Amino acid sequence: MTETTLGLFTIFVLSVFVGFEVISKVSSVLHTPLMSGANAIHGVILIGSIVILGTGHGAVQGVLGFVAVVLATVNAVGGFVVTDRMLEMFKGRARK
Amino acid sequence: MSRVQAIELVYLFCAVCFIVALKGLSSPRSARLGNIIGAVGMTVAVGATFATPGLHRIGLIVVALVIGTAVGVPAARAVKMTAVPQMVAAFNGVGGGAAALVSLAEFDRGHASFGTAAAVLFSTLVGAVSFTGSAITFAKLQELMTGRPIVLPRQREINAALAVTALALVVWGLSDRSVTAAVLLALVAGVLGVLFVLPVGGADVPVVISLLNSFTGLAVAATGAALRTTLLIVAGTLVGASGTLLTRMMSQAMGRPLSSTLFGALTATASAAAAGPDDGADRSVRTGTxxxxxxxxxxxxxxxxxxxxxxxxxxxxxxxxxxxxxxxxxxxxxxxxxxxxxxxxxxxxxxxxxxxxxxxxxxxxxxxxxxxxxxxxxxxxxxxxxxxxxxxxxxxxxxxxxxxxxxxxxxxxxxxxxxxxxxxxxxxxxxxxxxxxxxxxxxxxxxxxxxxxxxxxxx
Incomplete structure (x- = not known):
């Protein structure tokens, strides 16, 4: 195992624990918005898609990269917008 | 400090944004702010990625970004609040698809080490399952198909055969670094994704969406490992881990263990699976906290x-x-x-x-x-x-x-x-x-x- 691989693996394991810790207690009314927000966050595959499209060579990588950027953008942008719309209902209702 | 290091630092900032965003989303007071922080992190990450050394096809990238935004924003704005779950499923599916495509493209570059090949194949498998699985959840919730559990004849045998095929393709891909194996794996995984969601009843579909959401997170993390991009690993794993926990919580809120939500129709006797919504199994009481x-x-x-x-x-x-x-x-x-x-x-x-x-x-x-x-x-x-x-x-x-x-x-x-x-x-x-x-x-x-x-x- 190379040093880089070991470093990446360390980051992976620590992230698992952060992921568990960060949402240990969530009210059921927030389940759907939380799922949607997390959904938007994995839209970060967008940066991987950009790198593939921008540094790849040839038609195959170009097409794959292009489609990936489009899909990942839909995931990220749409995800944040739809989450925000869901959360609008929490705004102002408490303080009328 | 080199440019690559500077980008890494910016990515670290974005990773922190994502953690804070998830934390914020767990409480009604801070949920909206949390979501905005997540969006800021995403924007900054994309901006920093444009500074990647040797990046070309900038015009194409911008066009793809514009197309994606032009599709995603109106869809997210126009959707009725009652149709939100299937919208989330759709967004999740395209994310999983993107992860699988990025992995395939990375594999196509060649020179993959054993670890990279493993990450690529994992991401392809899970990303493809998430893509087609989400498509079926979308179809069920949008009432493009029946919301009732669908069990194919001999489905357990079919599932097992597909799983063995997938495993064989993974071994082939690992030993030969064969792109063909990876492409075939994506196809087999796609069928598996469909068969995985078909037996789930309409009311349980949101739980499955959450599970597929964490699958996509893991696929993104594996892609990050293949590309050696820390931010993808952190963000993907965060979603994978928190999504798994959230799936369990959602399942518990419905008063049933996750296994019966997912595989209930497969393991139950045929009569129970075919029974209508009025049978005893649905007379479960929901206990809140x-x-x-x-x-x-x-x-x-x-x-x-x-x-x-x-x-x-x-x-x-x-x-x-x-x-x-x-x-x-x-x-x-x-x-x-x-x-x-x-x-x-x-x-x-x-x-x-x-x-x-x-x-x-x-x-x-x-x-x-x-x-x-x-x-x-x-x-x-x-x-x-x-x-x-x-x-x-x-x-x-x-x-x-x-x-x-x-x-x-x-x-x-x-x-x-x-x-x-x-x-x-x-x-x-x-x-x-x-x-x-x-x-x-x-x-x-x-x-x-x-x-x-x-x-x-x-x-």
Whole structure:
């Protein structure tokens, strides 16, 4: 195992624990918005898609990269917008 | 500091944004801000990626970004609130598809080490499952197909055969670094994704969406490992881990273990799988937590409290008033719906609540409060049962048929504070307790109300 691989693996394991810790207690009314927000966050595959499209060579990588950027953008942008719309209902209702 | 290092630092900032975003989304107060912080992190990450050394095809990248935004934003804006779950499923599916495509493209570059090949194949497999699985959840929720569980004949054997095929393709891909193997793996995984979701019934689909969401997270993390991009690993793993936990919580909130949600239709006998929604399996009771109910109450517009004999037994009249005052101070409209025979004598409830100095304007007679239930967000039934039993209205065979009741089943949500599932004074089962919009809070009314008061304060 190379040093880089070991470093990446360390980051992976620590992230698992952060992921568990960060949402240990969530009210059921927030389940759907939380799922949607997390959904938007994995839209970060967008940066991987950009790198593939921008540094790849040839038609195959170009097409794959292009489609990936489009899909990942839909995931990220749409995800944040739809989450925000869901959360609008929490705004102002408490303080009328 | 080199440019690559600078980008890494910016990515670290973005990773922190994502962690803070998830944390924020876990509480109603900070949820919206959390989402915005996540969006900021995403924007910064994309901006930093443009600084990647040797990046070309910039024009194409911008065009793809514009197309994606032009599709995603209007879709997210136009969707009706009731159709949100399938929208999330669609966004999740395209994310999983993107992860699989990025992995395939990375594999196509060649020179993959064993670790990279493993990451690529994992991401392809899981990403493809998420893509087609989400497509089926979308179709089910959008009613493009039946929401009922679909089990193919000999599905377990088919699943096993596909899984073995996938495993063989993984071994082939690992040993030969064969792109063909990876492409075939994506196809097989796609079929597996379809077969995985088909047996899940409509009501359980949101749980599956959450599970597929965490799958996509893991696929993204694996892609990050293949590309050696830390941010992808952190963000993907965060979503994978928190999504798994969230899936369990959602499943528990529905009162069933996750395994029966996912594989219930496969393992159950054929007759049970084919039975309609009225069979016994669906008469599950949803038990809530005090925190769930506190948030439900604190963010409602209008709450009706229906007191009954249980309130008197527990001597909880002062505590219910404290809860009502607290909700009023948060801007929630609270009234009491008084059934004429609630308690053990007419006027029992009025006396009890008067003792706790509940303002008279908040007490409503049955005929005044009944038309308002459809406009009510939450009904809090404290120790009452028969006076809200819809059987009195709907079941001519029931011993209490014809008794006027409070139509609490017309409200958007009903919370029962009860000591147990035992039927009320009249000894008749209450179907409302099993209604999907009903939440049960078991225990002594006074203890539960006291916990609710403190939970509402922090909600």
């Amino acid at each position: 005090v925190d769930d109910v506190a948030v439900l109450l604190a963010y409602a517009h209008r709450v009706v409290v229906v007191p009954g004999y249980g309130l008197a037994v527990a001597q909880a009249q002062h505590t219910i008033r404290e809860l009502a005052d607290l909700l009023e101070s948060r801007g929630v409209e609270v009234v009491y719906g008084i059934h004429p025979v609630a308690g053990r004598m007419p006027g029992h409830m009025n006396v009890l609540l008067a003792e706790a100095n509940v303002p008279y304007e908040q007490l409503r007679e049955m005929d005044d409060v009944n038309p308002q239930f459809p406009l009510t967000d939450v009904v809090l039934v404290v120790g009452a049962n028969d006076v809200v039993n819809p059987a009195a209205r709907d079941s001519p065979g029931s011993p209490i048929y014809g008794m006027p009741i409070l139509n609490v089943d017309e409200a958007k949500a009903v919370v029962f504070l009860k000591r147990s599932m035992r039927p009320g004074f009249a000894g008749i089962d209450n179907a409302l307790l099993y209604d999907p919009k009903t939440t049960m809070l078991f225990g002594d009314a006074k203890d539960t109300l006291t916990s609710l008061v403190s939970a509402v304060k922090t909600a």
